[in-house]
Structures are given as structure tokens and as C-alpha cells.
Amino acid sequence: MPSALPDGEPVPPTGALPAAATAGLGQRPFGLYLHVPFCASRCGYCDFNTYLGSELGGGGLQDGYADAAVAELRLARAVLGDAAPPVETVFVGGGTPTLLPASDLVRVLREVDALFGLAPGAEVTTEANPDSVDERYLAELRAGGFTRVSLGMQSAVSSVLQVLDRTHTPGRPQQAAREAVAAGFEQVSLDLIYGAPGESDDDWRSSLDAALSAGPTHVSAYSLIVEDGTRLGRQVARGLLPAPDDDVLADRYLLAEQALSGLGWYEVSNWGEPCRHNLGYWRGGDWWGIGPGAHSHVGGVRWWNVKHPSAYAARLAEGVSPGAGRELLTEEDRRVERVLLEVRLREGVPLDLLRPQGLAAVGRHAEDGLVEVDGGRAVLTLRGRLLADAVVRDLVD
Numbered sequence: 001m002p003s004a005l006p007d008g009e010p011v012p013p014t015g016a017l018p019a020a021a022t023a024g025l026g027q028r029p030f031g032l033y034l035h036v037p038f039c040a041s042r043c044g045y046c047d048f049n050t051y052l053g054s055e056l057g058g059g060g061l062q063d064g065y066a067d068a069a070v071a072e073l074r075l076a077r078a079v080l081g082d083a084a085p086p087v088e089t090v091f092v093g094g095g096t097p098t099l100l101p102a103s104d105l106v107r108v109l110r111e112v113d114a115l116f117g118l119a120p121g122a123e124v125t126t127e128a129n130p131d132s133v134d135e136r137y138l139a140e141l142r143a144g145g146f147t148r149v150s151l152g153m154q155s156a157v158s159s160v161l162q163v164l165d166r167t168h169t170p171g172r173p174q175q176a177a178r179e180a181v182a183a184g185f186e187q188v189s190l191d192l193i194y195g196a197p198g199e200s201d202d203d204w205r206s207s208l209d210a211a212l213s214a215g216p217t218h219v220s221a222y223s224l225i226v227e228d229g230t231r232l233g234r235q236v237a238r239g240l241l242p243a244p245d246d247d248v249l250a251d252r253y254l255l256a257e258q259a260l261s262g263l264g265w266y267e268v269s270n271w272g273e274p275c276r277h278n279l280g281y282w283r284g285g286d287w288w289g290i291g292p293g294a295h296s297h298v299g300g301v302r303w304w305n306v307k308h309p310s311a312y313a314a315r316l317a318e319g320v321s322p323g324a325g326r327e328l329l330t331e332e333d334r335r336v337e338r339v340l341l342e343v344r345l346r347e348g349v350p351l352d353l354l355r356p357q358g359l360a361a362v363g364r365h366a367e368d369g370l371v372e373v374d375g376g377r378a379v380l381t382l383r384g385r386l387l388a389d390a391v392v393r394d395l396v397d
Helices: 065-083 102-115 135-143 158-163 172-182 201-213 231-237 246-260 276-282 309-317 331-342 356-367 382-386 388-395
Strands: 030-036 087-094 118-128 148-154 187-194 218-223 265-267 270-272 286-290 295-298 301-305 323-328 371-374 377-380
Touching (some): 065 102, 087 276, 135 172, 148 172, 172 201, 201 218, 246 270, 276 331, 377 382
Parallel strands (some): 030 087
Antiparallel strands (some): 301 323, 371 377
């Protein structure tokens, strides 16, 4: 949930969408995203829309957050009307969603079910910091309908955790993963970050081994990105810490692929049982984003909410949409986005999405060993995954 919001046209006070946007509801996967913007501390690399309690003048906004989220859910149901399909996936992200009482998260999920209905076999995920959950908390979530938990591990090495400003101790993520399994979660994911200043190859191997020792069904491994405006960004700009080296990042990715190959990759940075909610994003599905700064997309209309929790809550209390702006995507916009995202998937991008120049680029990259053509799709090879950004720039032409 990036902290910067784009420009766009105004969102109607009612949140109403063009008829053309809702006409295809139900023909694409439909999900709900809930952004919980609260954190106990801020990680040095994070530029998401998050707030510490000290920045909000106390815990009132956090205590009343479930009420505001429920209000936006009711607005969403009114906007979508009878065309609203059952919800196939719910993803609660942050911030640290598990700073809220488990009962708040369950209450919001029950409201989703009451208003929209949860599709049979719906995937319901929450992110969690390992030090913000325990056996009792996880058991309450599972009993309340959550099916999947994604734990922010990042590293198993103390020095790396310190550079990243992570507060949990080594070993706690693995223990939290085991607690989640004991609570009945069949899907448990661990998130890792590689390329932090001072991290060695052996550190990264240790993190991969530690993650796998917990028996997760899914692992995400992302290269560290130094964002402007973050504490880490300022440290790198001042020369206090080195910027990540591209060659080192490539080597770390190869180590990840070697270690995680048993899970199997399905997206450039993800291995294991796919997160169906994220697949909805990558395949151009529909979703409504609840919460401050949350982004939504329905039928080619993309919009985003006001960022600050107090402004978000105030608008909903007045019966007004919290939308800050929106954009209407053209068919070409949507085609380009599909190419940009689907090329990163193991299934690849359909060749019929590509223009003549993009098809010619597939031929060149196939000769160079960066893509393979399989069943009418262009699929990245391992070497192609290392150069995915360069490949996709050619395919969108």
C-alpha cells in the first residue's frame, strides 16, 4: 500500500461507479482488501501508508477502526447493488493488522459474509508480525473464518533484522508458523527480504533454511528496494549504508530458487501454494479496497481512498465515500497492465495480448534464452526471471 497517492478525477460522494464498470461483475474474480494502517514501530525500509500510535494522538482511531471498515463495506454493497458477486478472497494487510483485537478482524469478516456472502472455499488471509500473535490469537482467527496467515519473517539473522528495524527475535516467525498450523491454518506463508546492507550469502542461506524448517505452504522472497523518504533511504543517501548491488541481488535470487524449488515458483517472487487473492490482482480481477489509502479496481475503474485514518473515518461518519480520486482505464491501459503482470506468472502471458512488436520481442528473447513459448503463452525462464523488468518493457510495445 504505497504512501503516495496519484492524481485523478474526483470520486462521487456516493462512490457510484459507471454502469459499464459494474456490468461485468461476477465474470472476473472478486476480492476484498482491508488495509489496517497501524504499526507499533516503523521498519526502516517501509513506505506503506502506516501510522504509529504517537502520530495519531492516542488509540482512539485504532479502537474505532472496525466500525469505519464496516461502514465502508456497507457503502461498497450499496454501490455494487444486486450485481455484487460473492467474495472469493479476502486479504487483510497493513501495517500490522494483528495489532487489532482478533475479535475486530473476525467482526469485519462476518460483515463481509453478511453483506456479500463468502463464496464456497473462499480464501481469507491476514498478514501478521510474528511478535503480534500467539496461540490464542491465531485460534480465534481460525475459528472466526480465516484460512490463511502470512507472517513477516524477513530474515533469521539478528544483524539483518536490526538493519531492517524489525522487532521480532530470530526463531519467533518459525514458532508462530507452527502455532498457526496448530490452530488449524492449512495455509501458512512466510515473507523474506534479501539484499539488506551487511547481509552475506550465508546469512541468506540461513534465512531460507530457517523458513523451510517451519514447513510453510508458501514463501515470498523480495529483493530489498530502497525507497525515498524512508529511514533506510536516508541512511543510504548519506552514505551510512550501501545501496543493494544488482549482481548480489541476482545471486541471492538464484539461491532462493535453489532452496525453494521444492515448493515451486508461480510468480517471480513467490513459491508454493498460490495466494489466490494476489492472483486476482495479477490477472486483472476486481477488488474493493477498504481502509485509508486502499486502492480498488472494478471493471476498468481504479480508485484510492484518502490516506489519513482520521480523514477516512470522518468521511464515512458523514456518509460520504472516502475515495480521494479515481481513473478510468482504457482498453489499452488494461492490456498493458495485463502484460506487465501476467508475464511474471509461471503460466506466462498469452501471446494474443501482444502487439506485433511485442511478438517480435518474444522471438528475440526466446533466442536469448529468456522466455519459452508454451501453449500460446510466453513464459519466463530462470534467466528471464532475473531480467524480468527488461523483458516486460519489450513485450508491452
